[in-house]
Amino acid sequence: MKKRLISIFVLTSCFVTAVSFAQSKSSNPDLIVQAIEITGQTKTRANVITNYLTFHVNGSISPEKIEASWQLLKQTNFFKNVEIYTRPGKEKGLVIAIIEIEDRRRPYFEFAGGHSDLDGWYFVPASFRFDNQFGRGNLLDIQIYLSDRTSKFSINYKHPYLFDGSSYFSTELYGGGRQYIHYLNGLQAQQDVNFTGLKMHIGGNEGLFRFIKLGIQVEKFEPKNELKFSNNDSVVVDLQIPPDLRPNDEMTKASAFTLALGFDGRDNIYYPKKGFWGAAIYEKATKELNSEFEYSRVLLDGRFYQKIFGTHVLALNVKNAYASEDSPFFKRFYLGGANSLRGFSERRLTPVGYGTKLFLGNIEYRFALTNKMVAEPPVFGVLFYSQGGLWQNDAKINTDEMFKSLGFGLRFRLPILGLTRVDFAFPTTVLDDEDFQLHISLGQTF
Amino acid sequence: MRKNSVIKLRFIFIYAMHTSLFSIAGFSQTHTIKIVELRSYTKNESIGANLVLAPFFSEKVSGTIQSGLPSVLEIELLVRDRNDKNIGENRIIRRISYNIWDEKYRIDSPDTSLFFTLFADLQNTCLLLKSTPFITRNKLDENHLAQIYVRGTLRLISSSQSRKLAGWLDASAQAPETISSDESSSGFRLNFSALVSLFMGNSPERRTNAPWQQFPFPINGRDQ
Numbered sequence: 001m002k003k004r005l006i007s008i009f010v011l012t013s014c015f016v017t018a019v020s021f022a023q024s025k026s027s028n029p030d031l032i033v034q035a036i037e038i039t040g041q042t043k044t045r046a047n048v049i050t051n052y053l054t055f056h057v058n059g060s061i062s063p064e065k066i067e068a069s070w071q072l073l074k075q076t077n078f079f080k081n082v083e084i085y086t087r088p089g090k091e092k093g094l095v096i097a098i099i100e101i102e103d104r105r106r107p108y109f110e111f112a113g114g115h116s117d118l119d120g121w122y123f124v125p126a127s128f129r130f131d132n133q134f135g136r137g138n139l140l141d142i143q144i145y146l147s148d149r150t151s152k153f154s155i156n157y158k159h160p161y162l163f164d165g166s167s168y169f170s171t172e173l174y175g176g177g178r179q180y181i182h183y184l185n186g187l188q189a190q191q192d193v194n195f196t197g198l199k200m201h202i203g204g205n206e207g208l209f210r211f212i213k214l215g216i217q218v219e220k221f222e223p224k225n226e227l228k229f230s231n232n233d234s235v236v237v238d239l240q241i242p243p244d245l246r247p248n249d250e251m252t253k254a255s256a257f258t259l260a261l262g263f264d265g266r267d268n269i270y271y272p273k274k275g276f277w278g279a280a281i282y283e284k285a286t287k288e289l290n291s292e293f294e295y296s297r298v299l300l301d302g303r304f305y306q307k308i309f310g311t312h313v314l315a316l317n318v319k320n321a322y323a324s325e326d327s328p329f330f331k332r333f334y335l336g337g338a339n340s341l342r343g344f345s346e347r348r349l350t351p352v353g354y355g356t357k358l359f360l361g362n363i364e365y366r367f368a369l370t371n372k373m374v375a376e377p378p379v380f381g382v383l384f385y386s387q388g389g390l391w392q393n394d395a396k397i398n399t400d401e402m403f404k405s406l407g408f409g410l411r412f413r414l415p416i417l418g419l420t421r422v423d424f425a426f427p428t429t430v431l432d433d434e435d436f437q438l439h440i441s442l443g444q445t446f
Numbered sequence: 447m448r449k450n451s452v453i454k455l456r457f458i459f460i461y462a463m464h465t466s467l468f469s470i471a472g473f474s475q476t477h478t479i480k481i482v483e484l485r486s487y488t489k490n491e492s493i494g495a496n497l498v499l500a501p502f503f504s505e506k507v508s509g510t511i512q513s514g515l516p517s518v519l520e521i522e523l524l525v526r527d528r529n530d531k532n533i534g535e536n537r538i539i540r541r542i543s544y545n546i547w548d549e550k551y552r553i554d555s556p557d558t559s560l561f562f563t564l565f566a567d568l569q570n571t572c573l574l575l576k577s578t579p580f581i582t583r584n585k586l587d588e589n590h591l592a593q594i595y596v597r598g599t600l601r602l603i604s605s606s607q608s609r610k611l612a613g614w615l616d617a618s619a620q621a622p623e624t625i626s627s628d629e630s631s632s633g634f635r636l637n638f639s640a641l642v643s644l645f646m647g648n649s650p651e652r653r654t655n656a657p658w659q660q661f662p663f664p665i666n667g668r669d670q
Contacts, residue, residue: 028545028546031515063515063516066603067475083602085603086510088513088546089513093514095514095515096513110635111635111636112634113633114633114634116632122633416634419632442633442634443632
């Protein structure tokens with residue numbers, strides 16, 4: 001009996017192995033692109049279109065690659081219509097891909113919105129886009145940006161594929177006003193800071209240069225000499241304002257260059273299960289760049305993801321930042337809020353004059369709440385623990401002074417808005433007798 | 447300040463939900479299929495539909511299939527009673543492909559696969575479709591003709607069996623993270639002009655969203 005069972009098992013194993021081998025042998029070679037034909041365009045240059053394709057001549061082509069290319073071309077908004085189809089090539093297995101497009105001739109309006117650390121909820125109710133001028137694939141828009149704390153007018157330009165697609169260049173010219181939140185003896189106050197500026201960035205799309213971004217920025221700040229308290233509508237002016245928040249002059253000019261290094265090794269942007277994302281940013285303002293004051297800032301941000309089982313993932317984020325003593329408060333760091341240290345209201349943990357030494361750690365246990373679309377679950381839950389501290393230059397970093405919180409959250413994908421986040425956070429370091437914070441934001445925390 | 451945030455948040459939600467509800471638009475890589483004839487058939491106590499489609503194998507469609515890339519044919523059926531209430535629905539899905547190495551055409555449905563050596567045979571089979579029985583006799587009022595609404599699309603080059611949201615809507619949301627700034631931000635973008643032209647104008651999105659065709663749906667169809 002035992003022998004019979006063994007022989008059945010061996011025969012079954014052989015059969016399964018043979019079938020799987022036969023199946024792997026019968027899988028056909030990839031289809032290869034013989035040529036790419038572009039039709040219908042009256043304005044857009046051919047190289048602008050091919051930059052967005054995920055297949056190339058002599059490379060493989062598949063329905064997935066065609067769909068991805070269609071999506072990328074559609075998302076540019078350069079075209080009124082895009083269609084990709086094929087016909088057989090000169091030999092078996094070769095394919096001629098045809099990209100049929102209809103150029104968009106006129107500028108168009110765009111609506112945008114979201115949530116950011118610095119500005120809270122924001123809208124771009126009017127963005128007038130003049131993309132793909134002269135068919136070169138460049139992006140140009142004029143927009144009005146409104147948020148809880150910021151009003152801004154800006155002109156943005158980007159050339160996503162410079163030098164045969166190896167690099168990109170972007171620039172932003174802007175002006176507006178922002179309210180900075182301060183906490184003085186537990187009371188929330190706002191200080192208006194007007195600003196104008198010009199930022200320029202250049203970075204790579206391929207090779208080692210794709211991890212690097214270089215920038216230069218010239219900004220003028222005008223901090224108001226008054227603080228408005230939100231709880232009793234009172235206003236504090238001039239000498240009553242803490243020295244760190246007092247403006248030196250009517251207008252302060254800061255010119256700085258930035259060097260940013262970034263690496264994205266995540267297996268998925270939306271719901272990473274494995275991999276690492278890291279960024280290092282260095283900013284230096286010097287008198288050589290005609291800056292009225294000098295400062296330097298460094299920020300290191302690392303994110304690690306590890307699948308536990310199924311859709312259960314452990315995610316870890318560590319953020320460290322340092323700003324020099326002579327940096328003005330609007331170039332320093334803050335702590336507290338939905339994208340910072342949860343469990344505390346926006347910037348509640350920020351010292352007067354903002355901090356120069358920041359540590360923030362977040363650990364999240366993520367798990368899908370549905371079996372559908374396992375790679376990118378539309379609904380998932382999160383358990384988290386956060387810890388962080390912010391100190392001024394003369395203060396010593398003391399881990400006992402760190403603030404801590406834990407909680408749980410829900411993430412769900414909505415049309416248009418994308419991933420929406422709701423977090424219920426409970427501070428374990430009690431402050432202001434507040435024992436709970438509800439945070440609503442967009443996107444992953446990290 | 448907090449009141450302002452709540453109002454703005456509410457506005458974002460109302461705006462976005464309105465937009466999403468109105469923009470279940472057609473996938474642009476789709477071709478509209480015309481239904482020439484529709485007849486009901488009965489099987490036991492259930493009723494289904496036989497359809498004749500207008501030829502849709504244009505040079506573009508034929509070339510794509512013959513180069514080895516699959517297309518998906520999808521027919522939606524909706525039965526409404528005299529009060530215009532939906533009383534039954536069905537969907538016919540066929541994946542049409544060609545294996546260039548074996549030189550065989552193939553039509554896959556959820557339960558069967560058919561193989562052809564001649565393209566003409568594949569075309570003929572695709573133009574005569576039969577739904578599974580999808581409505582019971584007792585749901586139909588014998589004294590009044592129900593109406594069946596039907597529309598067909600061919601999704602040229604498709605890796606997925608069914609895709610309900612238009613590409614631009616699906617991908618409108620969040621942009622990937624950048625390293626330009628030390629503050630994190632997450633947002634969405636929406637092309638307002640495309641949205642307006644979807645409903646007001648003659649946009650490609652609007653054109654490729656197949657119109658419903660209407661046929662009488664008697665219950666005395668032939669037994670099959």
